[in-house]
Amino acid sequence: MTTDESVPETASRAWFAGGDENPPADRVRDGDADTPADWPALAVASGFATDDENYYAKLRDTTVEAARAAVDERERADDRQLLHAVRAMDDAERVANELAERVAEWAGTLFPDAGTGVDGCHDLAARDSEGPAEERVIALASRVVDLDSEADELETFIESRAPVAAPNLAALAGPVLAARLISLAGGLETLAKKPSGTVQVLGAEDALFAHLRGHGSSPKHGVIYTHEYVRGTRPEDRGSASRALAGKLSIAARIDHYSGDYRPELEAELDDRMRTIRARAGDGGAASDDGGATDE
Incomplete structure (x- = not known):
């Protein structure tokens, strides 16, 4: 690559610039530019490309390499x-x-x-x-x-x-249910972006679509039914229990994705909310041993 002083300084910060240890694919993924520039002309002037067509061919190869690296990195994530x-x-x-x-x-x-x-x-x-x-x-x-x-x-x-991978979600839902929610959503990031109402019915898509077509009632819960706070609550209070649990699970997923720090107060808040819901029944609101006669 030429070091001609006539080459604009902007080119030295471009994805195709040399002089550092980062390969072009990494600079494509992580780099940025303060202002737009005529990158093909800068690439030709710097000696990186012979002409515009050659620049775009190299750009395509580099972006494909960057995308593959990003996919590989994402697939190896916890x-x-x-x-x-x-x-x-x-x-x-x-x-x-x-x-x-x-x-x-x-x-x-x-x-x-x-x-x-x-x-x-x-x-x-x-x-x-x-x-x-x-x-x-x-x-x-x-x-x-x-x-x-x-x-x-x-x-x-x-x-x-x-x-x-998800300390707060695992603490609230249990490891297996946490993994199942991540699986149903397609990843922790996707789960973190879902509203609590969607988290509440994850795993009940068939029932939800049937309801939308007018062929059934709206499901009150999906896979979170396996959580003791839903399954172990009397049927008439399971809707409230599902909403309370889904709300905290949504918050937990967001904290896990965006910060990753463990927040024990989430568990205390959920426990307190469930005590309130179960207190509606004189016996504490727990379901019978068989989990209740009605699966909402």
Whole structure:
């Protein structure tokens, strides 16, 4: 690159300028300019490009490289790892249960005392085979056991990583529900930008769309139903509990994304609000042991 003093000083701050350790792709991602400039002409004058066409070809290659680097960096972020982990956990559990049904049906023709479900597969996997058919059933049961174990290990991973990626969200929702909310939203940043009303019904999209088409009532909660503060509250108060929880979860997601510092007062505020909601019932507002007769 030329060092001709006639080259405008603006070019020395351009994305294509040399003289520092940052590659052009990094300068495209992180750089800025105080005022607009004729960048193709500056690039030609500085010796970076032979003409305008050559400049734009190099610009395209550099921006593509910068975009790829940004995508790679984003995919390695903690919240993205949680997203993939919780989806993998759900897939492992779903496939294990589906395969366990097949194993139970087949094993019932070979072992009169064969159990059912994933637990039944654990028992079958410990047996010795006495023929080709039994060998295949036992091998299939072993695959179910492996998937079940993998789901448990993924849950352990989520429980260890969620408090790092989203400390406030994990504290309020629990690690698995926090990861599930991040997954449903498509990332922590996206979740942080959603209003609390949307967070409240994440996971209930089918019911929401049915309501919008006039085919059902508006859902009061989505996946946050699994939280004890919703599931464990009597049915008539679950709407209020869902709104209270979703409001704090929205705030937690924003703090986690924009600052990352842990705010224990959020938990205290949520606990206080839930005590008020549950106090509406003479027994404290808790649902019955089966979680209440009505799933709103």
